[in-house]
Amino acid sequence: MARDHLSSSWKRAWLALPAAIVSLFSSAPAFADLKICNRMSYVVEAAIGIDEKAATATRGWFRIDPAACRVVVQGTLTADRILLNARALGVYGASPLPQSGSDTLCVAPGNFVIAAARECRSGQTPVPFTQVTPTQTDDGNMVAYLAEDSEYDDEQARLAGIQRLLLIAGYDAAPIDGVDGPKTQGALASFLKSHNLPADVVQSPNFFATMIDAVQSPSATGLTWCNDTPHKVMAAVATDDGKSVVSRGWYRVDPGKCLHPDIAGQPKQVYSFAEAVDADNRTIKLKDKPLSWGGTKELCTRESKFETNEQGDCTSRGFAATGFAAVEMANGGKTLRFAVP
Incomplete structure (x- = not known):
């Protein structure tokens, strides 16, 4: 999993870019971070691109659970554009996220940093990136959101994400709507019982990883x-x-x-x-x-x-x-x- 903070290799990649890249927005305070927040019902992996006139760099993958945020750049940067590619985990089948965008940049498997991301080398794959415009929060950080047409809030996104994985695991939690009720609670209780999990694990920050491990194990049905x-x-x-x-x-x-x-x-x-x-x-x-x-x-x-x-x-x-x-x-x-x- 990609780390939240800048690794030494990532810093070296940015040093290779023009010196004009200093902060993301000139009005932003020096301590601002760039975050990606997930308000979708899918666990996603995100990659970012920073585009400056003379060079474009990419970094990924950042795994982000529903209703969670990840810091993808620590500290501020000025750049012409910020670009994003997001994909759902393979457990969901063909990616439900639109794989479109005006820029084609290079990514790689696992954790990666690519300093010159417009010309792919061996082991790198070109994928479409979409330009995003982060918003500034009250604490001075910059945030970009991943959202569905359903426009879930954080609580709804988390519950819809649980419903979706329950269905994949074979438990009837339909419809996937982010609304709690007896059907969802019954499916969740059956899932926990069949996997010998305590009820309080649902509130664990690792619960989506627990569910995905269960979905990626052989099933009797x-x-x-x-x-x-x-x-x-x-x-x-x-x-x-x-x-x-x-x-x-x-x-x-x-x-x-x-x-x-x-x-x-x-x-x-x-x-x-x-x-x-x-x-x-x-x-x-x-x-x-x-x-x-x-x-x-x-x-x-x-x-x-x-x-x-x-x-x-x-x-x-x-x-x-x-x-x-x-x-x-x-x-x-x-x-x-x-x-x-």
Whole structure:
């Protein structure tokens, strides 16, 4: 996890920029920090970019829970623009956050600092960044907010975040609205009991990490994907309710982790496809064959986030015909483990 305060490497990166970068806003006091606050129902990872006419630097990733804030720059900086990229954790499937922006800058896996972020090198990936305008708080710090259309306040964002993870873990806390009630409390109580957790853990600052660990463990109910490879795995799921087949992806399953794709209702048949990819999201090949896990049922997918209930003539609609494997959900649950042959 990225640290709150400036590391020595981060300081060196800023020293490489023009000397004009001294403070974020000339009117801000010298002690001001830049914070990112999360009012979404997702645990997110954020990266920031500082753009000055002659150079652009990026830093990340900052993990931010719902209703929490992270200091991303300590002390003030003057710059032409501040840029932001945010993504939901892989546990949520294809990122629900809009991946758009007018600037394409480089990021890297894990903790990173990139001083010249407009020309990517090996191991770095170009992603869109959006310009943000932080607001100044009463204590003199600068804050930028991540928000959803629902416009949650902090309390609502935290509860909606718990509801969302309960649903992913297989507990019925719908709808995700940030409003407390008997249904949410019942689902939460069942979750705590099944994982032998005390009631007061809900107020712990690490509760979202606890929930995510539970979601990324094998489950006796529903479909579970577990990644036993050293590679990132991107997976897609499809369900047949007897009337239509809906395919949906992509879900990121990190090495050594498990993930439960959201499957609504009681479908008659479930299908699965997954493939291992490298840092640039290119399919990994072993002996010239893709490292993938699928079958003979051809369904529609595409490279970016997708969901479709039309499975005919995939190519003409901008999709690819991909071979999915039928999943036998014995006793209500099935764990598929992805491993290197």
